[in-house]
Amino acid sequence: MAMITRYIHSIQTTGPYENMDPAHVKELKAGFPPAAARRMTRLALLIGKCLEGIQILPDDSVIYATTFSETMCLESYLDSFPNPSPLMFQNSIHPSGLEQVLIARQQPISEFLPFAGRRHVMHAALTAACTTDKTRQWIIASEEQGTWLTEKGCGSPTDFAFHIGASDDPQGAIGRIIWDPSAPEAGPDDLLSLSTFTLFQHVSTRHTVASYCDSLGRILIEWNP
């Protein structure tokens, strides 16, 4: 089967931040109406920041990926037992981070593909960008630092978010994503794991990404000079 190429037109990153200053959180909240910002998680605010100035259209494909999801919210929800908090419950449900942003923007979309996982999560998300029938694709990923969940290995050590905006149109592209579903095996330099943070690092520095996953073939991200 033929390889599929998507063309990258925008990237935006925010972070990584460790122990984010409350003043910085306040800054992030300024991007949203106060009533919405009050209820939003830090993860959602980070996603909002990395989508600043970006117009998602209703017929775009929106692909989201996170390993740990709403870590602080989850901690608060657990602490609320035996009187569980309805707000913390609804915000703790994957993929609430991006949903909070799109709801604050009142932005309906048709296709929303939220991935979870760790080792292959970004490989799977990039594969989804290559298999969708939609002509514009947004790949968005984010993690939020926790407290005791992070200490236990169940939360991210830092806050960060990024997006890759892609389409079928090569005109004006800054890079491309190539998916080879038939690649029989990994190349010598291929990554065998593509986590949210690994791709964040590669995208931030515009490093080439070559990733292989047994059942999903090979993904290559190249940047134009």
Place this chain on the structure above:
Amino acid sequence: MTRPFSHIAASGCITPAGDARQTYDMLLSGQRSLRMQPVFGPHGDNVPLSTFESIESTLPPKWLTRLETLVAHIPSRPWGAPGYPVVITSSNFGIGHILAYHDSKVDEHLQYAQAHTSVEKICGHFGWQHSASILSHACVSADVGMLHASRLLHKGAAHEVLVFSFDFLSPFVTGGFNSLKILNGSYPAPYANKENGSIGLGDGAAFVVLSKEPARFRISHQNLANEMFHMTANQPDGSGFRNALSRIAAEIGATKVWVKGHGTGTLEAGKLEAQAVASVFPDAPLVSWKGGIGHTLGSCGLVEINLAIEAMRHGQVPGTVGTTGPTWEANVKTGPFSCAEFQGAVLSSNAFGGAHASSLLTDTHRMD
């Protein structure tokens, strides 16, 4: 645009009522597996839950052992190897273990608590390679996974795709829905025109193997739509439901269908859904089975496709168990009906954020 068919080479599900056939038989007879149980396991107000056993998280997890009976029916393939991708979906994964850890401080619970760790345990337990795509979108998780799996199949990554979904209740989840005041002390009556409503929640797990090789049942016209109006509410004028259903209605044209709706038992969403189905598919009977087996959350799309297949196999569609008396619309079927005159079923699921997923299930024995 021509939509490809994904053929269902194999399928199965488990609920507290049994396998797909046993669950179907229970629904057809108008019975339910929901029982009034304390919302937090050993304590709390009684709410309708359909469970295999106590909802408290144990070590080793009861749910992992429970899945063995389902996995035994999955055809033997090198799942997770090239050509045989696995798509795993859930809204809960092993999240109950994180509350169990919070209460007990037993570290072992954390090995099952998150999406990636619970899926790693499942892959390891059943000998699948650790290359699964994991999708989680609340109560449309399984539907989204089916769409992704279909694309892997038709874009050249797969000979066959295994879609596997599991959701088992825990105090984390039941407590959350109870706090939202939608899991209350009465049995669900989907689409009933009344003043109070409740959902019921249920354990459930299911799989389908999608293939390009012709099989009796096939899925097509998979559609997604997301209102993004409010986290826990739909557009009050029902436009979200109508828009989502209009899309698949336009694509399937004159295909004569019945509709397996989402119908959890909540009042507002049930009313909007019933009205939208009546408007978009005026000749289609509408049923929901969550008044019988409860809402199996992220797995409901996969559990219920198995029940729809059973209905097509046996020619009788179970009615909306739990609902008696007036309904929001006349096309809501409270009792069983024959599907002999229909060419297929539109299967619909909804989720937080105003998410809608729909697809067409067809029985080639009736199309030919």
